[in-house]
Amino acid sequence: MKMARNRKSRRQQHGSAWHWKQTDCWYFTEPGTKKREALFDENGERIRGKDNKETAQLALARIKLTDELTPVASAPSKDWTVAQVCEIYLADLTNSATQEWVKMCKYWLNDFCGYCGALTVQELKKKHLRTWLQKHKVWNNNTQRNVIACIKAAFNFCCKFDDLDMNPVASYQKPAATARVTSFSPEEETKIYAATNEAHALFLKCCILTGARPYSEMAIVTADHVVETPHGLFYLLKARTANGGHGHKAAKKTGKDRRIMLCEEMEEITRRLMLTAPIGSGIPLLRTKHCKPWKRCNGVQLFCNVKAKLELPDDRVTYTCRHTFAKRTLSGYYTGKPVTIEVLAGLMGNTPKVCWDHYAQWADDYNDPLWAALGKTKAKRAAG
Structure with missing residues (x-):
């Protein structure tokens, strides 16, 4: 019985010299392409004959050596x-x-x-x-x-x-970052709540009480994100979602889950909201007055209207809620016990360096020793 030839085993790899019986010539195929290129001897003649394998391999070696020695031109950028x-x-x-x-x-x-x-x-x-x-x-x-x-x-x-060989703006220097030092005073907070609708006021209040990023964290929280422990409730935003996306803003950079710890007032608000958006519903806990999810477009527009109405400074934005949380936490506004930068970083989902760069001016635990070195205590500064 005549056995069929195994054509797959005789097939040459791309980049090798191979003979084509139909033309009786030797060719090679560059890796990544399907186009065959003919091989020529030193006299410029096609290499023919199945027995001239060594001549074909030598011609191919000359081609590869020429490609390696030829410098890459800068023409593609043109x-x-x-x-x-x-x-x-x-x-x-x-x-x-x-x-x-x-x-x-x-x-x-x-x-x-x-x-x-x-x-x-x-x-x-x-x-x-x-x-x-x-x-x-x-x-x-x-x-x-x-x-x-x-x-x-x-x-x-x-x-x-890709094939681009130059970055014409690689050495362009970026300006120094501006520290985020804005926060709402208690008086401004009260006026804002009174000047907007109930749903928007609750959204801003939750951002201030948690320090969560308004639209990438607070707006997407559902009852499924709520975790109850013996110490209390917290929101857990996974680094990866079920469809493979990033679960929160810093997930791509840190690869870590985001835990948003809740104070007692925020726990009460959360339990109340879970009655209207129970576990498994997929409905965000915080919604607009039309029961729609909060988006950056509608949230920013609404806050701009409030800012114009109250004639607030231009640096007051929705994200100021997060900075307000940082300032109040560092100063012990809620508990009477100031915290350190390291603790604040854990609460806000930032690194200590980021919190130090942005919020150190509000941290008395770090500034008091500097004043004390000059003989100035809190009592003396208050009297002065």
Whole structure:
């Protein structure tokens, strides 16, 4: 019985020399492609004949050696435009980042491309980026840092994962970050509650009592996130959701679950809200007056209306609730016992360094020893 030939075992790997009986010539196929390339001898003639395998292999070795010794030219960058770089980066970002960050990056990069997107990468200079940033006078230092980081990331991505060989703005320096020092006074808090609807007032109050990030944490909490322990209740936001996404803002960076500890007043509010959004319903505990989930768009618009009505300073925003929690916790506003930066970091889901950079000016436990070294106590400062 004649056995069938095993064609799969005779197939050459891509990058090897192989003979094609139909033309009686030797070829090779580059890895990652399906196009065959003919092999030629030193005289420029096609290598023919099945017995000329060694000659074919020698010709292929010459080709590979030439490719290794030939320096990579910088010509590809001449064909890249700024718009193409941003487009490629956004296509990948959509699959790897949160929707909120993707939306912001799309706005920044589209605006940037509207200014200089037609320029080639070699034509783009740091002065173009500086001039474009100067046109956006409402952007503070923190926003400019994020914008610059986004643009740098787009070029770095194409340099790392594509054929781009230069980042023209790699050395562009970001401005120093501005410390977050705003907080609501008790009087401002009372006025805000009175100037808005009940649902919005409750949302802001919960943010102040927990220190949770308003829209990426507090707005998504459901009864399924509530965990009861002998010490009390807390919200548990997993680092990963069931569909593989990130469960909270810092999940991608830290990979850790977020625990939002609740004071007694917040526990009472939570138990009451769980009656209207029980376990398994998937309904957020905090909702708008129309029973819709809180989103950044409607929350920001509503707070802007309240701020205009009360003529509050421009630096008062919804996120100020989180800073208010930090200031009051550090000063012992609720318990009469100030806490350390390290404890605050655990409560807020930040690192101690982040809390130190932003909130150290409110920490008496660190400032009192400095005053004491100069012979100034709290009593003397109060009398003065």
